[in-house]
Amino acid sequence: MIDRAYVTQMARYNLWQNDGMLGAASGLSAAERQRERGAFFGSIERSFSHLWWGDRMWFSRFADEPKPEQDISESGDLIADWTRFTENRRAFDRRILQWARELPEVWLEGDLDWYSGATATHRSQPKWLLVTHFFNHQTHHRGQIHAMLTAAGARHDLTDLAFMPEPYSSM
16 A cells, blocks of 8 residues: 555656656647647647646545546647646646645545546545556656657656656655
8 A cells, every 4th residue: 555655756756747748848839739649649738638637537536626627538628728738737736746745644545436437437446546546647648748749859857756856856
């Protein structure tokens, strides 16, 4: 089972990686961010959008915050204004870190019951497993985004957790 230290470390990692990838993507034109690149959600922007949607959906279950209004089929189409999106994404990543720091360890011991729109079923699983999935899902899609950024000629720094720099590693 995971603990608050793990959740906090992964929240820091999420913030670091998103800061870097958003910076790299912001150096591209809108056309380059929106260009079809063969990934599951097609483009850099649509992949960021889905990740934003998924993080907000899971977080609504963890922290009793509003869930996205759109369903998963619309999850790739949420970015209308890139600058506003990057501001909102960065603020949300800091909210995830705050939640992680304040997370009561006992919360991780219980199960979470929810309705999954992706499978159209009611589900119940251990919270620690779902939090692990939350961070793993981020890493999965950021890997796709990283590959597309590289193909587009944008550069992002290291992605290895073991090399997370200050100030992220001590946030």
